[in-house]
Amino acid sequence: MELDKKELGATHYKESALKEGKLLSLAKQPKLQYAWDNGPAIGRYLEELKEGRIIARKCNKCRRIMIPPRMFCELCWRPTDEWVYVKDTGKVNTFSICYVNWDASRIKKGDKPHLPAVIEIDGASEGMGILHVLGEVEPEKIKIGMKVKAAWKKPEEREGAITDILYFKPVRG
Amino acid sequence: MREKVAIAGIGYTAFTSVSPGSSYRELTYEAAVKAYDEAGIEPKDVDSFICTSEDFLEGYSISDEYCNDQLGAVLKPAQTIPGDFIHSLAVGMMHVLTERFDIVVVQALSKASNMKTIPEMINFALDPVLNRPLDITAYMVAGLEMNRFLAEERATRKQCAAVVVKNKANALLNPVAAYGARVSIDHVLDSEPIAEPVCLLDVAPYADGAVVMVLCSEKLAPSLSDRPVWINGVGWSSDSPTLESREWTDAVAVRLAGDMAYKMAGIACPAKDVDLAEVNDEISFKELQHLEALRLFDPGQAGKATEDGRTSPGGTLPVNVSGGGLGVGHLFECSGAQKVLELVLQLRGEAGERQVSDASVGLAQAWRGIPSTSAAVAILSN
Numbered sequence: 009m010e011l012d013k014k015e016l017g018a019t020h021y022k023e024s025a026l027k028e029g030k031l032l033s034l035a036k037q038p039k040l041q042y043a044w045d046n047g048p049a050i051g052r053y054l055e056e057l058k059e060g061r062i063i064a065r066k067c068n069k070c071r072r073i074m075i076p077p078r079m080f081c082e083l084c085w086r087p088t089d090e091w092v093y094v095k096d097t098g099k100v101n102t103f104s105i106c107y108v109n110w111d112a113s114r115i116k117k118g119d120k121p122h123l124p125a126v127i128e129i130d131g132a133s134e135g136m137g138i139l140h141v142l143g144e145v146e147p148e149k150i151k152i153g154m155k156v157k158a159a160w161k162k163p164e165e166r167e168g169a170i171t172d173i174l175y176f177k178p179v180r181g
Numbered sequence: 182m183r184e185k186v187a188i189a190g191i192g193y194t195a196f197t198s199v200s201p202g203s204s205y206r207e208l209t210y211e212a213a214v215k216a217y218d219e220a221g222i223e224p225k226d227v228d229s230f231i232c233t234s235e236d237f238l239e240g241y242s243i244s245d246e247y248c249n250d251q252l253g254a255v256l257k258p259a260q261t262i263p264g265d266f267i268h269s270l271a272v273g274m275m276h277v278l279t280e281r282f283d284i285v286v287v288q289a290l291s292k293a294s295n296m297k298t299i300p301e302m303i304n305f306a307l308d309p310v311l312n313r314p315l316d317i318t319a320y321m322v323a324g325l326e327m328n329r330f331l332a333e334e335r336a337t338r339k340q341c342a343a344v345v346v347k348n349k350a351n352a353l354l355n356p357v358a359a360y361g362a363r364v365s366i367d368h369v370l371d372s373e374p375i376a377e378p379v380c381l382l383d384v385a386p387y388a389d390g391a392v393v394m395v396l397c398s399e400k401l402a403p404s405l406s407d408r409p410v411w412i413n414g415v416g417w418s419s420d421s422p423t424l425e426s427r428e429w430t431d432a433v434a435v436r437l438a439g440d441m442a443y444k445m446a447g448i449a450c451p452a453k454d455v456d457l458a459e460v461n462d463e464i465s466f467k468e469l470q471h472l473e474a475l476r477l478f479d480p481g482q483a484g485k486a487t488e489d490g491r492t493s494p495g496g497t498l499p500v501n502v503s504g505g506g507l508g509v510g511h512l513f514e515c516s517g518a519q520k521v522l523e524l525v526l527q528l529r530g531e532a533g534e535r536q537v538s539d540a541s542v543g544l545a546q547a548w549r550g551i552p553s554t555s556a557a558v559a560i561l562s563n
Contacts (some may be wrong), residue, residue, distance in 0.1 A: 030266070032310075034309060034310060035315060036309070036313060038301060038305065039298050039301045040240070040298055040301060040419070041296050041297035041298045042238075042240035042295055042296060042297060042303060043204075043297050044204065044292075044295050044443070045200065045203060045204050045205075045292070045294075046204055046241065046294060046500075047200050047202070047203050047204030047206060047207045048202070048203075048207070049204075050204065055458075076428075077252070078206070079207055080206075080207075080210050080250075082249075082250040082253065082255045083255065085217075085223055085224050085253045130312075
């Protein structure tokens with residue numbers, strides 16, 4: 009193995025040493041599988057997404073209409089009270105234009121950047137909504153406060169998942 | 182400095198093999214609501230929250246963040262201990278002892294049914310360079326440990342099986358235990374071999390459940406509870422992780438954790454002073470090894486005592502009256518919580534059909550499971 013000894017006793021190796029098998033390396037693909045029980049709140053939320061609807065839970069003490077729905081109000085510390093349908097429209101609370109993928113690799117040249125956004129949903133309490141992505145929009149035209157609407161998958165393609173909404177797109181007019 | 186810390190409220194779910202109707206959120210919420218109700222408090226009264234959670238087991242990175250909502254701990258001082266509940270209990274006790282926190286909440290949860298590749302997850306506790314390439318699994322480590330224990334004539338194979346028979350029978354009287362059963366020594370010995378001498382029935386099966394407890398200062402205790410249970414001592418210790426050179430016969434870390442807790446609790450003669458014990462029995466022989474490490478029996482004597490019924494309900498030292506891990510279920514980081522919970526119920530005289538008479542001092546011991554050597558002990562009294 010070629011080793012370059014430098015000052016301070018540090019041992020450096022060249023990346024080529026790893027590629028050429030001159031360094032001991034071990035590779036094992038971990039098999040880590042989880043199956044999270046959704047519980048009544050998120051379970052119902054996902055079932056409703058499959059029907060093309062967005063549902064929230066209301067706390068009758070603080071009056072908040074909360075999405076994602078929860079069976080208890082974490083602020084009032086009591087069970088929530090009612091199911092409430094909210095709209096599939098809202099406004100952009102915050103967004104980012106991202107040029108890296110989930111694994112930190114750069115997007116391919118010419119590909120569109122990722123457009124994650126937090127959407128405050130109409131009918132839910134202020135500041136509550138959905139983390140999703142934006143579509144059918146030029147990145148430079150996105151503004152905080154912009155009105156958007158859900159673009160749904162076709163009913164037969166929906167599976168009860170957050171991805172049953174393809175993206176949120178600007179409301180025209 | 183304050184001397185005593187009280188457990189002023191407990192809340193828990195049933196321990197079950199699956200819990201498909203609830204997410205981890207609703208499980209902890211159920212336990213928390215009950216615990217706060219018992220102590221007559223609300224989350225706003227709590228000065229510090231301590232959760233027990235291990236990212237690998239939950240399937241969330243920084244699972245700390247996912248503990249708060251269901252405890253009412255949002256925007257409050259909260260922290261997470263990646264150990265056993267008894268480690269968290271020790272931290273909670275220290276918080277109260279500083280006199281900066283009067284009311285502290287401690288939580289633990291198991292959602293084992295959501296972990297679909299448990300053997301793979303446990304194998305990640307083995308050294309990746311020296312152990313994993315040999316396809317050594319954690320269950321093999323259990324076999325190595327038990328074989329050495331038996332070879333040193335510390336117990337017979339039948340005495341280990343007697344632990345399973347006792348604990349599964351005890352669990353039949355515990356309404357929240359998942360694995361109560363009437364089994365015989367032969368059932369255990371004839372069950373499917375896993376890693377000899379460990380057989381299927383020697384291993385505690387997994388269970389789900391949540392436990393929340395409210396701790397408070399001695400001064401506040403009378404206003405929160407008319408039957409406080411006191412934490413008199415806590416201790417914890419870990420041996421080397423090195424499988425190649427660790428002590429295989431004795432649970433040295435358990436002994437040191439026990440000695441630390443005894444010293445704090447002022448217990449000079451554990452075998453005489455402890456009235457009942459809930460010790461880790463994740464693998465049958467572990468109960469015997471742990472009882473001896475905790476000086477509750479002389480080396481080589483715990484197995485005989487089990488055979489003679491001395492650790493059964495009504496014996497001189499009832500052990501795992503709740504059913505233990507073998508009868509209640511293996512709850513991962515919530516395992517110690519189930520043991521402390523049983524002590525609280527017993528010391529309050531609320532254990533129903535399985536009540537131990539005249540119980541005034543109890544010991545709970547947790548072990549972090551194969552292949553670890555990490556242990557924690559708590560001594561409680563009424």
